[in-house]
Amino acid sequence: MKYVDEFRDPETIEAAAREIRRLADPSRHYRIMEVCGGHTHAIYRFGLQDLLPENLELIHGPGCPVCVLPMGRIDDGLELARQPGMIFAAFGDMMRVPGTRGTPLEHQARGMDVRIVYSPADALEIARKNPDKHVLFFAIGFETTAPSTALTLKRARAENVPNFSVFCNHVTIIPAIRAILDSPDMRLDAFIGPGHVSTVIGCRPYEWIAENEGKPIAVSGFEPADILQSIVMLLGQLERGESKVENQYRRVVPREGNRAALQVMAEVFELRPYFEWRGLGFISQSALRIRGEYARWDAEKRFDVPGVRVTDPRAAQCGEVLKGVLRPAQCKLFGKECTPEQPVGALMVSAEGSCAAYYNYEHRKRAARNLVSLR
Amino acid sequence: MCLAIPAKIVESNPENPASGLVEVLGVRRKVDLSLLTEENPSPGDWVLIHVGFAMSKISEQDAAEQLRILRLLGEAEAALEEVRGYGSSTSDGGEQASKPRK
Numbered sequence: 441m442k443y444v445d446e447f448r449d450p451e452t453i454e455a456a457a458r459e460i461r462r463l464a465d466p467s468r469h470y471r472i473m474e475v476c477g478g479h480t481h482a483i484y485r486f487g488l489q490d491l492l493p494e495n496l497e498l499i500h501g502p503g504c505p506v507c508v509l510p511m512g513r514i515d516d517g518l519e520l521a522r523q524p525g526m527i528f529a530a531f532g533d534m535m536r537v538p539g540t541r542g543t544p545l546e547h548q549a550r551g552m553d554v555r556i557v558y559s560p561a562d563a564l565e566i567a568r569k570n571p572d573k574h575v576l577f578f579a580i581g582f583e584t585t586a587p588s589t590a591l592t593l594k595r596a597r598a599e600n601v602p603n604f605s606v607f608c609n610h611v612t613i614i615p616a617i618r619a620i621l622d623s624p625d626m627r628l629d630a631f632i633g634p635g636h637v638s639t640v641i642g643c644r645p646y647e648w649i650a651e652n653e654g655k656p657i658a659v660s661g662f663e664p665a666d667i668l669q670s671i672v673m674l675l676g677q678l679e680r681g682e683s684k685v686e687n688q689y690r691r692v693v694p695r696e697g698n699r700a701a702l703q704v705m706a707e708v709f710e711l712r713p714y715f716e717w718r719g720l721g722f723i724s725q726s727a728l729r730i731r732g733e734y735a736r737w738d739a740e741k742r743f744d745v746p747g748v749r750v751t752d753p754r755a756a757q758c759g760e761v762l763k764g765v766l767r768p769a770q771c772k773l774f775g776k777e778c779t780p781e782q783p784v785g786a787l788m789v790s791a792e793g794s795c796a797a798y799y800n801y802e803h804r805k806r807a808a809r810n811l812v813s814l815r
Numbered sequence: 816m817c818l819a820i821p822a823k824i825v826e827s828n829p830e831n832p833a834s835g836l837v838e839v840l841g842v843r844r845k846v847d848l849s850l851l852t853e854e855n856p857s858p859g860d861w862v863l864i865h866v867g868f869a870m871s872k873i874s875e876q877d878a879a880e881q882l883r884i885l886r887l888l889g890e891a892e893a894a895l896e897e898v899r900g901y902g903s904s905t906s907d908g909g910e911q912a913s914k915p916r917k
Contacts, residue, residue, distance in 0.1 A: 531816040558900035559867025588868040
């Protein structure tokens with residue numbers, strides 16, 4: 441409970457925690473997945489699991505775009521950028537993500553022109569300012585970043601910027617949830633829906649989860665009180681035998697999403713027949729590619745992409761952790777071969793990956809406790 | 816990249832929504848308001864920004880809450896760094912990027 445005092449509304453948090461204990465049936469074991477990496481981070485940071493009854497387990501989902509990106513895609517992007525006259529532009533989150541021959545930063549140290557950008561619009565601006573170079577923007581992210589890439593591509597086309605292209609790795613969250621639900625070892629009872637992705641896509645895309653799969657879902661904010669209230673909503677639905685989409689984050693998430701953002705995505709992108717997710721394998725219609733009208737700005741059409749495939753080591757059990765079959769620390773590699781400093785599996789790669797979040801908060805806390813008890 | 820950054824609109828021009836001016840914790844930067852044109856973004860409005868593009872209009876109270884949550888998550892610095900970075904690009908980003916994320 442040590443974090444509770446830091447919040448403006450400790451009473452709300454304590455009331456929600458009490459309500460959760462009241463609603464949770466002691467004869468059941470609940471597994472609730474938070475889909476979004478931001479929620480995972482908040483849950484660990486605020487120690488929310490400590491406020492929950494023992495028979496309620498939070499499973500950390502696939503909503504960290506850096507984590508689920510296959511290493512082969514990074515290799516492909518860096519391989520294209522090795523050609524003379526290329527500038528590799530990507531968000532800062534990508535810079536420490538290892539490819540087979542090192543991270544983008546390590547490639548920079550070996551002479552590649554690598555630029556951190558904070559917006560896809562800035563990558564296009566670098567292209568405008570460097571007409572003798574080609575800027576390859578390595579695009580990643582879910583629906584929170586995909587509309588910005590789409591709008592940037594529209595501008596590149598409207599201005600006919602010749603020396604700019606996008607290596608598109610945008611993914612969409614719904615098919616990943618479907619893949620997890622379809623897996624035979626799936627054991628989830630309900631979902632905490634992503635907050636900011638939903639500002640773009642709205643609440644309707646989740647309806648099939650509730651209607652066809654019978655799993656309640658609550659789109660949630662990021663405050664501890666938000667997350668706990670979402671769990672109250674979900675337990676209430678489970679108790680009443682309902683399954684519907686509830687919007688706990690109504691103050692920010694409109695039911696219809698952002699129409700302009702959805703429209704520009706539909707104009708510029710189309711669904712790939714399938715795409716590989718680290719830890720989950722190939723998922724059909726789970727990622728975006730650039731439409732034919734924009735082929736000139738599509739790095740995959742403009743250049744010969746090697747199409748590298750790198751399989752995760754068999755010993756890494758990321759898929760089982762993602763589906764809630766194993767907890768992070770139950771993976772054989774956790775904290776030994778696989779750490780945030782030397783990630784082997786997908787979920788250690790970014791601070792929002794469930795294994796890295798678990799390692800950073802729980803593992804170190806325990807290690808510190810052990811040291812104290814030894815004295 | 817996954818940070819939703821709350822910002823206050825300082826200047827907006829319906830003729831050129833791609834070039835709005837916002838303020839985050841005293842830092843002013845150009846961001847793109849094109850995806851919000853239906854909501855008529857105007858000076859004084861609060862918005863949530865992702866990678867340099869405003870994605871939703873929010874209340875002042877929600878903006879304050881979002882800022883607080885970023886602080887509590889230890890991400891307020893990263894958010895400010897991102898905002899400062901809009902409109903620029905670094906080739907010597909090594910130091911920034913290799914800082915361990917907390």
